[in-house]
Amino acid sequence: MMTLLLAFLLAAGPALPDTPRVSVSDLVAHYQVYDGKPVLTQGEAIGDLMLRGREGWVNISDGNAALGLYGTAETLKRIQYLGRFQSLGDRVVAAGIFHNACPVHSGQMDLHILRLEVVAEGKAVPEAFNFYKAGLAILLAIMAVGALLLRQFFRKATAGRPKRS
DSSP states (O other), rough: HHHHHHHHHHHSSSTTTOBBBBHHHHHHTTTTHHHHHHEEEEEEEEEEEEEEEEEEEEEEEEESSSEEEEHHHHHHHHHOOOTTTTTTEEEEEEEEEEEESSSTTOOOOOEEEEEEEEOOOOOEOOOOOHHHHHHHHHHHHHHHHHHHHHHHHHHHHHHSSSSOO
């Protein structure tokens, strides 16, 4: 319930005056339009939370592109789940200043966040057992053993015979 309320509040009004809501893919594709400007974006927190003292990084993805978020460690610690194999990361909404080639971070594309909200908590996603793949693996193993047995049989059957020239 709190997540829905927070999502509604973020959708109802921008975090900064005249802040456009832009997808991560659009930021990456149209970087020249948004460079140095305030934006509001959202995505799944992925990879690792990289904290260095009082500041840190985390990447977010919209499923097509990824973007680094730079902010205070206190702000970034709100993220509890990071997307990776068998895990769905927290869905976050971030407001900040977009940089195509950040002068502070060696020319990396990033978003210096002024506000970050977790709008949906991530979770563990166990991989379902794939019976088709398991059956196929067993079938291929049986075929490989059969091929080895046939090879041995024909070797013994042709042993001692003179080779044709």
